[in-house]
Amino acid sequence: MENKQTVLGHIGFSIFAWIVGLLIFFPIFWMVLTSFKTELEAVSMPPAFFDFDWTLENYAEVQARSDYFRFALNSVILSVGSTLVGLLFAVPCAWAMAFNPTKRTKDTLLWMLSTKMMPPVGVLVPIYLVFRDWGLLDTRFGLIMVLFLMNLPIMVWMLYTYFKEIPSDILEAARMDGATLLKEIIFVLLPMAVPGIASTMLLNIILAWNEAFWTLNLTTADAAPLTAFIASYSSPEGLFWAKLSAASTLAVAPILIIGWFSQKQLVRGLTFGAVK
Amino acid sequence: MGAIRLENVKKTFGTIDVIPGVDLDINDGEFVVFVGPSGCGKSTLLRLIAGLEDVTDGKILIDGIDVANEPPAKRGLSMVFQSYALYPHMTVYNNIAFGLKMAGESKAVIKEKVQNAAKILNLTDYLERRPGALSGGQRQRVAIGRAIVRNPAAFLFDEPLSNLDAALRVNMRLEITGLHQDLKTTMIYVTHDQVEAMTMADKIVVLQAGRVEQVGKPMDLYSNPANKFVAGFIGSPKMNFLGGDYAKKHNCYEIGIRPEHFTISTESGDIAATVKIAEHLGAETYLHINADGVGPMTVRATGEVPLSEHDKIWLTPEPDRIHRFDAQGTALAKQ
Ligand SMILES: Nc1ncnc2c1ncn2[C@@H]1O[C@H](COP(=O)(O)OP(=O)(O)OP(=O)(O)O)[C@@H](O)[C@H]1O
Numbered sequence: 001m002e003n004k005q006t007v008l009g010h011i012g013f014s015i016f017a018w019i020v021g022l023l024i025f026f027p028i029f030w031m032v033l034t035s036f037k038t039e040l041e042a043v044s045m046p047p048a049f050f051d052f053d054w055t056l057e058n059y060a061e062v063q064a065r066s067d068y069f070r071f072a073l074n075s076v077i078l079s080v081g082s083t084l085v086g087l088l089f090a091v092p093c094a095w096a097m098a099f100n101p102t103k104r105t106k107d108t109l110l111w112m113l114s115t116k117m118m119p120p121v122g123v124l125v126p127i128y129l130v131f132r133d134w135g136l137l138d139t140r141f142g143l144i145m146v147l148f149l150m151n152l153p154i155m156v157w158m159l160y161t162y163f164k165e166i167p168s169d170i171l172e173a174a175r176m177d178g179a180t181l182l183k184e185i186i187f188v189l190l191p192m193a194v195p196g197i198a199s200t201m202l203l204n205i206i207l208a209w210n211e212a213f214w215t216l217n218l219t220t221a222d223a224a225p226l227t228a229f230i231a232s233y234s235s236p237e238g239l240f241w242a243k244l245s246a247a248s249t250l251a252v253a254p255i256l257i258i259g260w261f262s263q264k265q266l267v268r269g270l271t272f273g274a275v276k
Numbered sequence: 277m278g279a280i281r282l283e284n285v286k287k288t289f290g291t292i293d294v295i296p297g298v299d300l301d302i303n304d305g306e307f308v309v310f311v312g313p314s315g316c317g318k319s320t321l322l323r324l325i326a327g328l329e330d331v332t333d334g335k336i337l338i339d340g341i342d343v344a345n346e347p348p349a350k351r352g353l354s355m356v357f358q359s360y361a362l363y364p365h366m367t368v369y370n371n372i373a374f375g376l377k378m379a380g381e382s383k384a385v386i387k388e389k390v391q392n393a394a395k396i397l398n399l400t401d402y403l404e405r406r407p408g409a410l411s412g413g414q415r416q417r418v419a420i421g422r423a424i425v426r427n428p429a430a431f432l433f434d435e436p437l438s439n440l441d442a443a444l445r446v447n448m449r450l451e452i453t454g455l456h457q458d459l460k461t462t463m464i465y466v467t468h469d470q471v472e473a474m475t476m477a478d479k480i481v482v483l484q485a486g487r488v489e490q491v492g493k494p495m496d497l498y499s500n501p502a503n504k505f506v507a508g509f510i511g512s513p514k515m516n517f518l519g520g521d522y523a524k525k526h527n528c529y530e531i532g533i534r535p536e537h538f539t540i541s542t543e544s545g546d547i548a549a550t551v552k553i554a555e556h557l558g559a560e561t562y563l564h565i566n567a568d569g570v571g572p573m574t575v576r577a578t579g580e581v582p583l584s585e586h587d588k589i590w591l592t593p594e595p596d597r598i599h600r601f602d603a604q605g606t607a608l609a610k611q
């Protein structure tokens with residue numbers, strides 16, 4: 001009896017999961033589909049699913065009108081750059097919190113995370129002014145700094161949960177073996193934490209890649225990443241759904257592909273510590 | 277050289293006084309065992325010597341030099357952890373070589389030393405494996421190998437055998453004793469195990485609540501415990517303690533008699549008792565008895581004893597094996 005119930009439960013749960021998955025996936029699917037339609041078909045009612053004239057003209061036009069690769073390069077530089085700078089700070093920080101905790105470590109972690117709860121628009125004006133005065137507007141360096149600071153709490157938090165799982169005995173053994181602090185971190189801690197660091201990096205690259213608030217507000221041309229590329233198709237062009245879809249598809253494609261190939265890492269990273 | 281001297285070493289964690297003040301002398305080449313109940317501060321004391329914890333106060337002298345404020349690397353000691361603490365991402369070779377690499381030894385020297393250690397510890401065939409692909413005993417040997425290649429002033433062991441099964445534990449115990457005889461290096465060894473303490477130690481340090489209760493040769497502690505705590509802690513099964521009239525007869529507050537120091541008779545004796553449980557092990561027999569006017573006691577008889585549940589027996593303690601204690605638990609001279 002109980003077996004049958006659990007089987008039914010599994011089936012019900014699977015159906016539910018599929019529905020949720022499809023709901024989440026549908027807009028992306030629709031965007032990709034629309035990018036292959038003509039502008040007319042894109043807005044036709046009722047919408048066509050597959051029986052339309054497939055065309056690549058949107059992609060050709062998008063590339064002709066704005067240089068996709070320049071934006072893409074900026075996206076890569078900003079996301080990878082901010083992640084690498086972030087690691088430089090997050091690793092020592094998480095090391096200290098995981099292996100030399102104090103009474104206030106937990107509070108500090110929570111406080112760091114709480115900064116993520118503040119709406120970024122609240123600090124837009126001061127940061128904009130600082131950027132303007134320091135000549136950081138529309139520079140990659142400035143953007144990397146902002147993105148790195150935005151994601152630092154998450155990086156520290158993720159690395160902390162990873163490092164927590166590493167027995168401190170092993171680090172102490174390295175200390176007894178005469179390793180300096182730097183060598184202990186480089187030769188012992190980091191190699192053991194490779195999966196954790198990989199998924200932390202991956203998540204941060206994705207977050208930085210998709211970050212639209214700061215990238216749109218602090219760049220104009222030189223440092224503008226793909227988010228700006230998409231945005232440039234939304235307002236001035238009015239309702240050119242097909243071209244907007246093509247631009248968006250091009251923008252999310254790289255990260256979607258990376259995400260697809262590394263989903264195992266990602267899931268493990270996000271649930272690490274939750275299931276021992 | 278590895279003479280270690282602790283002078284008034286103190287350690288507090290927050291407001292908890294874990295080590296209120298320990299003085300201890302360990303001679304070069306000595307095998308010293310720390311024993312004591314769980315939570316008494318054995319590991320903490322060892323970690324203080326290692327430098328993995330900072331002392332709150334006091335001096336730690338290694339060959340006359342105070343190292344209390346030096347990092348572990350500068351103290352020239354090796355440690356073997358209960359969990360082995362091998363580097364999981366390195367091969368056995370690299371695990372053993374790591375300390376030498378950190379010390380900046382040349383490749384050739386490292387290779388020679390690692391292979392030498394591997395030979396002593398029977399690890400030659402496993403040098404290219406990762407720790408994950410080794411048995412518990414092999415891992416423990418790698419941990420020991422990692423400790424010996426650095427040629428330390430002293431070895432520190434924190435319950436190194438407690439994760440091994442009984443048979444392997446006996447083997448490793450003999451290996452470590454053999455290693456000590458070969459290397460003649462100072463060893464400090466923390467254990468819960470009576471047998472390890474009695475068989476391996478030149479000197480046993482009995483700790484309780486961060487205090488040294490007694491220091492001495494194993495047989496000295498067995499024959500002449502300084503107080504009731506040591507008397508009860510050293511020896512297995514535990515010493516029996518009798519108060520009241522039995523103690524008065526010996527002019528003291530309490531007397532202690534080890535389970536193996538009774539003469540058993542089925543006809544007459546000092547203490548009348550009933551057998552509750554008889555455990556026949558072949559070579560010896562443990563009798564858990566209920567003594568009239570005393571309560572439960574344990575008696576150990578050699579060989580097979582034809583006694584079983586409900587049998588009436590009489591016990592007579594061996595007169596020169598009776599330990600006497602005052603009301604504070606301090607041992608009094610034997611009568
Ligand atoms: N980092 C720490 N912070 C606070 N208290 C600690 C810390 N480390 C140890 N203690 C406390 O110090 C006391 C001694 O601990 P220790 O680990 O030295 O005991 P032990 O004798 O090795 O015990 P066991 O035989 O169980 O290993 C314990 O009461 C423990 O709770």
Ligand SMILES: [Mg+2]
Nearest residue numbers: 318319320434
């Ligand atoms: Mg311990």
